[in-house]
Amino acid sequence: MSSAARRQPLGEGGGQTERAPERGRHEQPTSWPQEVSHTPSMSIGTVLALLKPEFPAVTLSKLRFLEEQRLVAPRRTGSGYRMYSRADAERIRYALTQQRDSYLPLRVIREQLADLDAGREVVPPSHARVVSRDGELVSPAAGARVSAQEICELTGCSEEELDEMARAGLIIADTRGRFPGRSVQVVQAALALSRHGISARHLRRVRTSAERDADTIDQVVAPTRAQRNGAARERGAAQASELAELYARLHAELLRSAVDELG
Structure with a gap:
């Protein structure tokens, strides 16, 4: 189970x-x-x-x-x-x-x-398999790089599905053919949407919007990151992470509002 x-x-x-209160034989749920x-x-x-x-x-x-x-x-x-x-x-x-x-x-x-x-x-379902260890999701550490095979093993994604996501720009490999660790979560979400008939090519705009928002965040935190001491760079990274969460929350609420308007 x-x-x-x-x-x-x-x-x-x-x-x-x-x-539940005591029931007779014929009253069992x-x-x-x-x-x-x-x-x-x-x-x-x-x-x-x-x-x-x-x-x-x-x-x-x-x-x-x-x-x-x-x-x-x-x-x-x-x-x-x-x-x-x-x-x-x-x-x-x-x-x-x-x-x-x-x-x-x-x-x-x-x-x-x-x-x-x-x-x-x-x-x-096998196509929704999530690998876990001791009850915890196995996901790459922050900053890790993973291979296409590792992504497929962790998400249950097929090579064909992964290639489609890469062609759509949802995940981007480096020169060695390895992907950022966060690609695992991206692939999981894209797989879930694909089961509702939304293909990777329909998600290109999501990636483009995310990159534009990242550019805006970079402009905000750039002065802090530009300082030479390590503490300032850490503050810049923390601020960027916080802003990303706020952007994600705003996008989610705007999307829910738009869906609610559909009736």
């Missing part, structure tokens, strides 16, 4: 398990996780607050979307309000974890939940 399925179920503080309460007791706002510490980007719209995609089925009150059980919250957490950590599309996650409901072992 996947690591997400084995995690401790959510409680009030995210770590305590709320056991048939959906996973069976050992957690299936009694609807939480509003959608309560579930959002429960998940926010672990998934800061989750929104009410996302919870409603997961319901539309049949990953969770909260009950409705007579007035039409959604009411969630602890088991519902666990299924949502499982889906969000699989999206975040393994970049799985909802179709695959829905199939995995169906397997869990039936008591079957969940086997991750």
